[in-house]
Amino acid sequence: MKKITMTKASTSSNYVFCYICNTISSHRYLVLAIAISSSPPQETTTWPYALTNHRKPPLTGNLPHRALHKLSQKYGPIMSIRLGSIQFVIVSSPEAAKLFLGTHDVVFASRPNIQATKYFAYSGKGLTFTEYGSYWRNVRKFCTLELLSAKKINSFAGIRREEIRLMLEEIRIASVGRKVVNLSETVGALIEGMTCRMIFGKKNDDKFLFKSVMDESMEAIGIFNLADYVPMLAPFDLQGLTKRFKLLSKELDEILETLINEHEEHILIKSQSHEEMDFIDILLSLKHRYSNTHDGLSFTIDRSGMKCILVDLIAGSIDTIKTSVEWILAALIKHPRVMKKLQQELKVVIGDKHVVEETDLPNLSYLHMVVKETLRLYPIAPLLVPHQSMEDIVINGYNIPKNTRLLVNYWAFGRDSKVWSENWEEFLPERFLDTEVDFRGHDYQLIQFGIGRRGCPGMNLGLLNTGLVVSNMVHFFDWELPSGMSSSDLDMKEKFGLTTPRAKPLLANPIYQN
Numbered sequence: 402m403k404k405i406t407m408t409k410a411s412t413s414s415n416y417v418f419c420y421i422c423n424t425i426s427s428h429r430y431l432v433l434a435i436a437i438s439s440s441p442p443q444e445t446t447t448w449p450y451a452l453t454n455h456r457k458p459p460l461t462g463n464l465p466h467r468a469l470h471k472l473s474q475k476y477g478p479i480m481s482i483r484l485g486s487i488q489f490v491i492v493s494s495p496e497a498a499k500l501f502l503g504t505h506d507v508v509f510a511s512r513p514n515i516q517a518t519k520y521f522a523y524s525g526k527g528l529t530f531t532e533y534g535s536y537w538r539n540v541r542k543f544c545t546l547e548l549l550s551a552k553k554i555n556s557f558a559g560i561r562r563e564e565i566r567l568m569l570e571e572i573r574i575a576s577v578g579r580k581v582v583n584l585s586e587t588v589g590a591l592i593e594g595m596t597c598r599m600i601f602g603k604k605n606d607d608k609f610l611f612k613s614v615m616d617e618s619m620e621a622i623g624i625f626n627l628a629d630y631v632p633m634l635a636p637f638d639l640q641g642l643t644k645r646f647k648l649l650s651k652e653l654d655e656i657l658e659t660l661i662n663e664h665e666e667h668i669l670i671k672s673q674s675h676e677e678m679d680f681i682d683i684l685l686s687l688k689h690r691y692s693n694t695h696d697g698l699s700f701t702i703d704r705s706g707m708k709c710i711l712v713d714l715i716a717g718s719i720d721t722i723k724t725s726v727e728w729i730l731a732a733l734i735k736h737p738r739v740m741k742k743l744q745q746e747l748k749v750v751i752g753d754k755h756v757v758e759e760t761d762l763p764n765l766s767y768l769h770m771v772v773k774e775t776l777r778l779y780p781i782a783p784l785l786v787p788h789q790s791m792e793d794i795v796i797n798g799y800n801i802p803k804n805t806r807l808l809v810n811y812w813a814f815g816r817d818s819k820v821w822s823e824n825w826e827e828f829l830p831e832r833f834l835d836t837e838v839d840f841r842g843h844d845y846q847l848i849q850f851g852i853g854r855r856g857c858p859g860m861n862l863g864l865l866n867t868g869l870v871v872s873n874m875v876h877f878f879d880w881e882l883p884s885g886m887s888s889s890d891l892d893m894k895e896k897f898g899l900t901t902p903r904a905k906p907l908l909a910n911p912i913y914q915n
């Protein structure tokens with residue numbers, strides 16, 4: 402790495418360039434050399450929203466948020482890196498994030514058009530990887546008002562209760578048999594079940610293999626795709642990714658087509674009955690009614706738009722919620738003092754009830770502190786989702802050209818002693834006592850769900866599910882680490898990907914609390 406001044410307006414050395422980018426031609430060769438010389442991948446490793454098939458990804462290693470954090474300590478909270486033909490700006494402090502996602506939010510409100518967008522996002526016809534503009538605004542308004550509104554989310558409370566009860570019973574049986582529970586798998590299956598029932602009206606089963614195809618697709622999307630950085634290489638498909646994208650997206654599309662066809666057969670009857678509408682029903686019903694919440698949308702959202710929205714909502718919810726629950730349970734097991742305090746709160750608020758209800762959640766103030774503290778230290782999406790600028794702009798004296806990609810290193814925010822004081826390393830939910838700092842506000846130090854135009858539209862659902870699952874799991878069970886492991890032995894390393902879960906699954910023995 403070598404520091405250089407990069408633009409006419411640059412006045413200080415906050416910009417960083419990779420030495421291979423200093424001369425574009427040698428950079429191209431180097432990238433090419435890495436790709437060609439790599440032996441078949443032993444494991445898949447990740448780089449910001451793209452994995453690499455070579456064992457060591459360019460510049461940043463397997464945990465880019467950590468490497469970029471280190472660089473920011475040397476070069477400051479606003480840095481620039483060029484990779485192939487793509488210019489990145491990396492922002493590593495809440496104040497800098499406020500400039501990009503607050504003051505200049507509209508300029509950075511677009512998304513990059515990567516090759517995977519063509520295949521998995523139907524060339525950008527949904528939300529997450531759709532470029533900023535009137536189509537995206539309409540779809541976003543529709544999703545927020547019709548699918549993710551408080552009223553709609555509440556209408557699925559019965560599904561959540563049912564699925565949680567089933568899981569608690571499974572864990573109770575494991576506790577009687579003194580069996581170790583793989584919490585990562587158990588929580589994953591629960592969230593998947595709740596989400597698939599809400600979106601498709603049914604769960605994954607032997608015949609309906611949506612989630613496994615989706616997981617494979619997400620893995621492929623995450624692979625560092627040379628064609629995105631050196632577009633002239635795209636036709637050669639050196640990594641075999643285009644072929645893989647085509648196959649997987651075709652499989653995914655066929656499953657979605659089957660689901661939509663099944664729903665179409667019943668939509669008219671369902672919309673006239675009192676039966677609960679799942680998300681596919683609501684999308685289909687668009688065609689049969691006028692709504693002023695999304696003017697003219699029925700004409701805009703075609704079949705591929707519908708499929709893309711479904712993919713975005715599934716991809717946006719299952720792994721994110723599963724990963725947050727997993728980290729919170731791990732943090733509680735690792736910190737028995739905090740676990741006890743939360744269990745005491747639950748005892749007082751819930752008492753002898755058979756299940757923690759959604760209506761109990763507002764009364765669990767310590768639970769909210771635990772959630773905030775966990776997501777501060779163990780972010781689910783440490784670099785959020787990349788944004789892209791739509792015009793040239795000067796920020797803090799730096800010229801930032803149009804089409805620059807913005808990465809917000811939220812992982813670094815939680816480690817900033819200026820924000821969280823010298824004890825930032827400590828897991829201390831009480832730091833949120835008597836403060837209003839929250840994900841929902843305008844607090845740039847706590848933007849796990851993003852902020853501004855591209856902030857997460859599923860935040861309320863995400864927090865609801867997370868709180869509900871965690872509270873039930875620790876109210877009814879004590880958790881002990883297996884094989885005499887002590888809490889201090891629990892490994893808290895992460896694995897980078899589209900979300901950033903624990904590197905190792907979380908295993909624990911449940912002890913039923915009568």
Ligand code: HEM
Nearest residue numbers: 528529717718721722781782785786850851855857859863
């Ligand atoms: C704990 C759970 C969740 C976390 C941590 C999370 C986090 C995020 C983050 C960091 C972003 C990107 C923000 C940015 O670009 O600046 C995002 C966007 C998004 N999330 Fe979530 N999310 C969660 C749950 C959900 C749920 C439950 C849904 C839907 C049911 C959802 C749907 C989306 C969508 C569609 C976007 C793209 C928005 C756009 O580009 O306009 N998320 N989320």
